[in-house]
Amino acid sequence: MTHARPAILFVDHEQDTLQRLRQLLQGEAWECHFVSSAAEAMKYLQKHRVDMVVSDTQTADMDGHQLFAEIHKLYPGIVRIYLSSYANQDNVIKALAEGYCQQIIPKPWIDQELKEILRSAIRQSHQQKKHSLAFQALINSIPLLPALPESYSNVRACIVGDEVNIEKMADYISQDVAISSILLHWANSALFGQRFQVDTIKKAIIVLGTDIVENLILSESVNRTIAAKLPEIKGFDFGQFKKHSMATAVLSRLLIKSLHPTDFVHHDRAFVAGLLHDLGKLAAASFFPMQFETAIEFAKNRKLPLTEAEMATYGTQHAELGGFLAEWWALPPFIVNAICWHHQPHLTSIDQDVVAAAHVANLLSYQFHYGSNGDTCLRGIADNYREKFYLSEEANEILRAKTDQTISALAQ
Numbered sequence: 001m002t003h004a005r006p007a008i009l010f011v012d013h014e015q016d017t018l019q020r021l022r023q024l025l026q027g028e029a030w031e032c033h034f035v036s037s038a039a040e041a042m043k044y045l046q047k048h049r050v051d052m053v054v055s056d057t058q059t060a061d062m063d064g065h066q067l068f069a070e071i072h073k074l075y076p077g078i079v080r081i082y083l084s085s086y087a088n089q090d091n092v093i094k095a096l097a098e099g100y101c102q103q104i105i106p107k108p109w110i111d112q113e114l115k116e117i118l119r120s121a122i123r124q125s126h127q128q129k130k131h132s133l134a135f136q137a138l139i140n141s142i143p144l145l146p147a148l149p150e151s152y153s154n155v156r157a158c159i160v161g162d163e164v165n166i167e168k169m170a171d172y173i174s175q176d177v178a179i180s181s182i183l184l185h186w187a188n189s190a191l192f193g194q195r196f197q198v199d200t201i202k203k204a205i206i207v208l209g210t211d212i213v214e215n216l217i218l219s220e221s222v223n224r225t226i227a228a229k230l231p232e233i234k235g236f237d238f239g240q241f242k243k244h245s246m247a248t249a250v251l252s253r254l255l256i257k258s259l260h261p262t263d264f265v266h267h268d269r270a271f272v273a274g275l276l277h278d279l280g281k282l283a284a285a286s287f288f289p290m291q292f293e294t295a296i297e298f299a300k301n302r303k304l305p306l307t308e309a310e311m312a313t314y315g316t317q318h319a320e321l322g323g324f325l326a327e328w329w330a331l332p333p334f335i336v337n338a339i340c341w342h343h344q345p346h347l348t349s350i351d352q353d354v355v356a357a358a359h360v361a362n363l364l365s366y367q368f369h370y371g372s373n374g375d376t377c378l379r380g381i382a383d384n385y386r387e388k389f390y391l392s393e394e395a396n397e398i399l400r401a402k403t404d405q406t407i408s409a410l411a412q
């Protein structure tokens with residue numbers, strides 16, 4: 001199957017600018033087209049497939065803001081980027097705030113930087129095309145997606161092939177007091193069953209394993225960067241969200257042990273899947289807080305599961321959104337899969353046990369009152385999953401006690 005080359009339309013009233021762009025991008029594997037007015041741009045869009053429009057804030061015949069508003073309305077799947085000089089800053093801020101523009105390339109630009117921004121936007125555009133039009137429109141109403149937190153990439157850099165440089169990883173982690181303390185807490189928790197005190201980061205890495213270490217760091221970094229700027233959202237409590245994620249991680253690991261008692265890869269994956277399963281809620285809360293709040297309210301008033309209220313409010317739901325973000329960050333496929341399907345585990349044919357564990361852990365976590373964060377109407381656990389994980393009243397009580405013990409130790 002051949003893939004069409006990414007197509008970019010450039011709009012600028014200065015012929016000089018268009019000429020420089022033409023020269024700069026001639027060696028790239030992109031189909032670039034250049035026009036100087038909004039009218040020409042709209043005419044071109046009617047007849048050609050375009051993935052991205054890069055426009056000056058002022059075209060020959062129309063304000064760039066107006067042009068992007070029009071494109072956003074008619075072609076919600078197209079990524080929109082401003083080429084902007086400092087003088088047009090107000091226009092840019094307005095367009096960003098209203099979701100008509102997703103990224104800005106400053107004028108004059110640095111060649112490498114411009115190519116990097118275009119590359120990243122093309123990757124996002126390609127990825128979002130796999131989703132529904134409603135989803136594309138939603139993604140295209142927010143700024144381009146954030147980069148993977150640096151701390152996660154730095155820790156991953158300590159792993160080359162199957163070799164882990166534990167000294168280097170421990171040195172790096174030790175520089176961050178909050179992350180160090182989180183790792184030590186988990187390593188000493190009952191969940192990982194240590195009989196001796198784990199008192200150094202190096203020992204914590206050995207006890208937890210690198211999969212868990214890197215994903216605890218990822219979740220903490222995301223919490224810091226995305227969630228630190230969260231506006232107030234009625235019905236969504238960030239503290240509860242964190243507790244819910246931790247409890248789901250604990251439960252997911254405990255559950256999968258009943259299926260694979262000695263398979264540590266499964267144990268670790270189930271923990272990570274539980275920890276990150278609701279990443280999309282953070283994304284929704286941070287990218288479009290008002291719609292997210294409306295969905296929570298809708299779910300509450302109509303006594304619906306949050307996912308159904310989200311579909312009714314903005315045409316997608318947090319599992320799809322979280323999976324998209326995880327894929328954008330190139331997280332391992334089992335994480336993407338678990339995030340995407342944690343509400344509908346029967347729809348995936350890969351990593352089924354991990355996804356099923358995260359699914360049941362999520363429901364148990366609510367049942368045990370770990371964080372409501374938006375979901376007020378909860379379905380019970382289906383019989384086939386009760387049987388799969390040997391859930392009985394007695395088993396539930398054991399799971400509840402173990403979870404309480406771990407979470408309360410972590411909260412201290």
Ligand SMILES: [Fe+2]
Pocket residue numbers: 277278318319342343
């Ligand atoms: Fe969820």
Ligand SMILES: [Fe+2]
Pocket residue numbers: 244248277278362
């Ligand atoms: Fe959840």
